[in-house]
Amino acid sequence: MRGTFDILVIGLGAAGSSALYHLSKTGKKVGGIDQFMPPHTHGSSHGQSRIIRQAYHEDPRYVPFIKRAYVLWEEIEKNSGKLLFRKTGGLMLGNPNAGVIKGAELSAQMHDIPYAYLSNQEIRTRFPAFKPGNDIVGVLEKNAGILFPEDCIKAYLEVAAANRANILKNEKVLSLNTHTDVVEVTTNQGHYLANKVIVATGAWISAFIPDLNLLTVERQVLYWFKTNNQSLRVDDLPVYIWEYAPGKMFYGFPDLGDGIKVAHHHAGEITSPETLNRHVSPEEIQSMKKVVSDYFNLNVAFNYGTVCMYTNTPDERFIIDYHPQHKNIIIASPCSGHGFKFASVTGKLLSQLALDEKPELDISMFRINRFAK
Ligand SMILES: Cc1cc2nc3c(=O)[nH]c(=O)nc-3n(C[C@H](O)[C@H](O)[C@H](O)COP(=O)(O)OP(=O)(O)OC[C@H]3O[C@@H](n4cnc5c(N)ncnc54)[C@H](O)[C@@H]3O)c2cc1C
Structure with a gap:
């Protein structure tokens, strides 16, 4: 066994790095794993720039999330000393x-x-x-x-590391096995145990949650x-x-x-x-x-x-929820081509789910059961 964690975040892109940052402030034993060296150019978070806007033409229900996201982007700008928003x-x-x-x-x-x-x-x-x-x-x-996406991810990971989060890079998660109250995480380098796991693996998510074949x-x-x-x-x-x-x-x-x-x-x-x-x-x-x-x-x-x-997702709304069968796995699929701007608040919501706290915003529009037949 290579390590045990209260909470382990798999995938350190936009959503995962933000979740790790928020968790790193709690004093819990937290870690994050990525198969590459984030920020990198293999997933969904590269290319120098992402649009952030408030007058959300897609659906007014996103506006409370985006307003909170602005506040949390300011927070990480201040805590990291980096310019993240223009x-x-x-x-x-x-x-x-x-x-x-x-x-x-x-x-x-x-x-x-x-x-x-x-x-x-x-x-x-x-x-x-x-x-x-x-x-x-x-x-x-x-x-x-x-928003400058690579700098945002860098900022989250640097501050999380300074807060003593354990960051494992170039390590690929191969499988998750759930036991009664822990999750065993197997990577190409060994095994870890975590009480809670956040899966934020972007385009690779179906490898872990095969039920998500709707993506x-x-x-x-x-x-x-x-x-x-x-x-x-x-x-x-x-x-x-x-x-x-x-x-x-x-x-x-x-x-x-x-x-x-x-x-x-x-x-x-x-x-x-x-x-x-x-x-x-x-x-x-x-x-x-x-x-x-x-x-x-x-x-x-x-x-x-x-x-x-x-x-x-079929309706282009995100998934931010517990796994339907395993409460100790939290699933994040916050993309559909418009998720970066929300990453600051998505990470916060994921951290609240992992800590068994009530999410500070109503996430019912992102629950997975909306796809239930
Ligand atoms: C071209 C493009 C333009 C966009 N423009 C905008 C925009 O203007 N505004 C906006 O708000 N949003 C935009 N988006 C959407 C936004 O960028 C995405 O919603 C966001 O980047 C998704 O982040 P993520 O954390 O889900 O995925 P990613 O950032 O891709 O992170 C997933 C991470 O998981 C890791 N991972 C995967 N599998 C494993 C494994 N087995 N083991 C370990 N690690 C693993 C990957 O290496 C990766 O680092 C755009 C997206 C694209 C592609």
Whole structure:
């Protein structure tokens, strides 16, 4: 036996590193294991930037979570001394009936989130880099911005380690075996016992929770294009999501140094971590270049691309819950392509479940039994 823990976190990406940080403040004997050296480029949390926003067009029920997430991101910024968030504002673009427009307005109005409705002309005047068709309007949210995902994970792990959490890297968990009140965790290096285990293994989660075969892993490509247009720097361009056809979106970021970053939301093939194609093809680059030339007043040159994975639930809501059969295993699948911004609060909620505390927010929308037949 290589070690015993009160709580062991498996997977130290966005959710797991945050959970480990919150647990490390409790005085419990806690540890975290990752198969790679987090932060790394093999899962769902790489690529320099993630959008954070409050006027949640997807569903106003997320807003209390995101408001709490902002507070907890500030906490880890302060505790780590790292810059993790940059406010840029966030612009939702679409026709007046688009889900991103209607939904963002609804969440903003229900939860008193400051925003401005921009007419077509106002978009053109304020953000001349965009080339909106005549039917396009905008919802501009002041408090949206960018999280730096690799730095966030680094911050969580550094502070957790300083709080005496045991962090095991380059160690792959092979199986979990539940006994009456402990879980035996077998890795490629040996065995551990833990009273509670949090499984936050992202795209690899079905390996541990086979019942979760309702999840799908989707390939996602991120593209960076160089431009010499100064108005695309972080102080001048907000993060944005553009719904160009019903339910179809691309999104992007201002230039942080490598060029503007652009990606489609949910346009990738279904895959698995083992079979993921990590090559960005010339056809894919050409196709995204056309999107940029159709929707921006810009000349751009492709800089580079990278491939990442979404782990999707059927309703795109997260799973944050106890395992249906084993109360000492807690499951986290907080992705569906929009989970990073919540990682600060997701980790807190996971830690509360592991400590048998009442979660500070109502997580019923993330319970696994919603999929029960
Ligand atoms: C291209 C892209 C863009 C996105 N954009 C946004 C955005 O703008 N805003 C937003 O809020 N969200 C966004 N998301 C979603 C967000 O990034 C994810 O929800 C989040 O990163 C998922 O974190 P995770 O902890 O679940 O998974 P990961 O960060 O992938 O962590 C899982 C960890 O588990 C480890 N692991 C797996 N199996 C094992 C094992 N057997 N043993 C040990 N360790 C193991 C892995 O190595 C990995 O480190 C985006 C996602 C992608 C892919």
